[in-house]
Amino acid sequence: MNFEFKVQGGDFVRAGNASSQVKKILKQLNVDSAIIKRVVVALYEGEVNIAAHAFNGIINVEIDTERILIKLDDNGPGIPDIDLAMQPGYSTASPIVREMGFGAGMGLPNIKNNSDDFKISSVVGKGTHLEITVNLKSTKEEV
Amino acid sequence: MRACPTEALRVIEGKAHLHANRCIDCGECYRVCPTGAIIVEQDDFQNIFNYKRRVALIPSVLLGQYPDNVTPGMVIQALKNIGFTDVFEVEDSVEYLIPQINEYIAKNQNKKPIISSFCPAIVRLVQVKFPWLVGNILLIRPPLDLTASYIRGMLTSNGVSNNDVGIFYITPCAAKIAAIKSPVGEEFSELNGVINMDLIYNRTLHEIKKKNVNKIPNSFLSDLSARSITWALTNGEAVNIDGRCMAIDGIHNVIEFLEKIENDEVNGVDFLELRACDESCAGGILAAANRFITAELLRNHAKQFLKPDQSSNNQNKLQKYEQLLMGKINLNRVEPRSMVKLDEDMAKAMKKMERVKRLMCYLPGVDCGVCGAPSCLALAEDIVQGEGAISHCVFLQKIMEQNKLDPEHSFRIMKKIWGTNRFYKDCDKPIQNK
Structure with a gap:
């Protein structure tokens, strides 16, 4: 199943819409709550990232019985140094964004922590592409 | 029906029916019921x-x-x-x-x-x-x-x-x-x-x-x-x-x-x-x-x-x-009793969700409640669960009447939902002036 959501840059009020919707869908599908939680947290961070840095973005959520795959594509400045951006605490958020309580530099690391597979690619001046996979029979649960 | 925060109410044969597993006993329906039909059970x-x-x-x-x-x-x-x-x-x-x-x-x-x-x-x-x-x-x-x-x-x-x-x-x-x-x-x-x-x-x-x-x-x-x-x-x-x-x-x-x-x-x-x-x-x-x-x-x-x-x-x-x-101060663990899942089996739940999505393409989205469900989405979910029919929707009835639905039959459907009395002249019906 596919679901698509649009995110506007700078619109923090509506950042969280997609994660709320996806949460409702996954609950209806009787997905394990621990897995839903990881999806929702990762997606919310992704939404906030688009709102904070990009002009606009599209989120595509693909659900099957094996995994949930989320693709986030934005039109924005892109990330010049992805390794640096992935470091916890590193942030380029503007002072305005920080004043709103966002931009602590934990977004990308947090997304990665909550996903089973995480891909990121970016073209400076064009935008950033994220792929987050959460497996339904998650390896993170097996001990 | 629409006052219910968990969408537990449906109208069948002119009466409000309660899905017991969705009801949280909040009493919002009691508050708004115009006829006083909902009573709160008490001891003698x-x-x-x-x-x-x-x-x-x-x-x-x-x-x-x-x-x-x-x-x-x-x-x-x-x-x-x-x-x-x-x-x-x-x-x-x-x-x-x-x-x-x-x-x-x-x-x-x-x-x-x-x-x-x-x-x-x-x-x-x-x-x-x-x-x-x-x-x-x-x-x-x-x-x-x-x-x-x-x-x-x-x-x-x-x-x-x-x-x-x-x-x-x-x-x-x-x-x-x-x-x-x-x-x-x-x-x-x-x-x-x-x-x-x-x-x-x-x-x-x-x-x-x-x-x-x-x-x-x-x-x-x-x-x-x-x-x-x-x-x-x-x-x-x-x-x-x-x-x-x-x-x-x-x-x-x-x-x-x-x-x-x-x-x-x-x-x-x-x-x-x-x-x-x-x-x-x-x-x-x-x-x-x-x-x-x-x-x-x-x-x-x-x-x-x-x-x-x-x-x-x-x-x-x-x-x-x-x-x-x-020894009496603690409560035991409270267990969840989720009402939202469409099916225990995820694959089946996904099929049902696809159907809901398709039904929503046709339902008008005005949430009028004439079908007896509180919203178009609620009707779509009821249909998928086998508890409703697409012909309960007045909008779709109109379209179906152009093809093969007998107007007499669609009238019977409405009577089934709202009760026969609803279609008689009644000057004493409860009217709430707001």
């Missing part, structure tokens, strides 16, 4: 006479129902006139509870925010709509249950036979009744029955109007502390609990906020006081007086004391029965 008042010691367990909001010239003392006298032998206040256990709640929160840092177990409709809401948050519910019994244990323990240790003690709760709401008849997190309830507050209000006021009750000046009979008196009002709990606490009343406000909690969008809150009714228990569906006036009156009662924990009489009388109460 005569049942109190099956006991020698007939205890009326009253919530403080009862004393806030009466006109200005009726003092709390007069209400208690009137309760005794109509048959009770003892009158106790639910909030008797509040002073005892406050340190226990604070201790619980300090010990359960990993379960934040702790959600108060005070309002039974909220406990049920969390079970059906926010199943992940059941672990956050405060596993301490609310004042009503604890006070009932205290009264029973106190009377029996003073030589009264347990079988002679009949404790009857005077309830301002439907949820408390359900909580007593089918408790969550408890094996049994210590109460023997529940009587609706509107019935008690009528009977006691009748006694007072008949002048069977002496004028008792405004001396405050209750020995509750200021904060106990206001415990059942909005912010009654939250201001007395350590840490960052929030108080939210009104079922829709609560739902909106719990969505945020569930998404991890709100951090650092220690304790949530959540109440289903606007103005909390003062706004209970069985209350007689205006909720704002009741709340003001109780706050004025409380203002007689300089300090919130100060009382007119000996406070913390429960301490004497500490031994007895210690």
Whole structure:
């Protein structure tokens, strides 16, 4: 199943819409709550990232019985140094964004922590592409 | 039908039908029903006479129902006139509870925010709509249950036979009744029955109007502390609990906020006081007086004391029965009973969701409710679950009539939903002017 959501840059009020919707869908599908939680947290961070840095973005959520795959594509400045951006605490958020309580530099690391597979690619001046996979029979649960 | 926060109501043959597993006993449907068709089940008042010691367990909001010239003392006298032998206040256990709640929160840092177990409709809401948050519910019994244990323990240790003690709760709401008849997190309830507050209000006021009750000046009979008196009002709990606490009343406000909690969008809150009714228990569906006036009156009662924990009489009388109460303070684990899933099996649930999505392409999205379901989405989900049909929609009926649906048949469908009488001329139908 596919679901698509649009995110506007700078619109923090509506950042969280997609994660709320996806949460409702996954609950209806009787997905394990621990897995839903990881999806929702990762997606919310992704939404906030688009709102904070990009002009606009599209989120595509693909659900099957094996995994949930989320693709986030934005039109924005892109990330010049992805390794640096992935470091916890590193942030380029503007002072305005920080004043709103966002931009602590934990977004990308947090997304990665909550996903089973995480891909990121970016073209400076064009935008950033994220792929987050959460497996339904998650390896993170097996001990 | 649309007043229901969990979409538990459907109209079939002109009557409201309740999906029991979705109902959280909040009473919102009772509040809005134009014909008074929804009743709140209670025990027969005569049942109190099956006991020698007939205890009326009253919530403080009862004393806030009466006109200005009726003092709390007069209400208690009137309760005794109509048959009770003892009158106790639910909030008797509040002073005892406050340190226990604070201790619980300090010990359960990993379960934040702790959600108060005070309002039974909220406990049920969390079970059906926010199943992940059941672990956050405060596993301490609310004042009503604890006070009932205290009264029973106190009377029996003073030589009264347990079988002679009949404790009857005077309830301002439907949820408390359900909580007593089918408790969550408890094996049994210590109460023997529940009587609706509107019935008690009528009977006691009748006694007072008949002048069977002496004028008792405004001396405050209750020995509750200021904060106990206001415990059942909005912010009654939250201001007395350590840490960052929030108080939210009104079922829709609560739902909106719990969505945020569930998404991890709100951090650092220690304790949530959540109440289903606007103005909390003062706004209970069985209350007689205006909720704002009741709340003001109780706050004025409380203002007689300089300090919130100060009382007119000996406070913390429960301490004497500490031994007895210690084993009874905790609730068992609260289990989720999720209503939202379309199917246990994810693959089947996905098929059903695809169907819902397809149906929503055709349903008009105006949520008119003529199909007997509260929204187009609710109808689509009902269809997928085999509990509805696409021909229940008036919009789609019109389209189907252009092809093969016999107009006579679509008329029969509407009669099936709304009852035959709905199609006769009726000048006496209940009309609510707003």
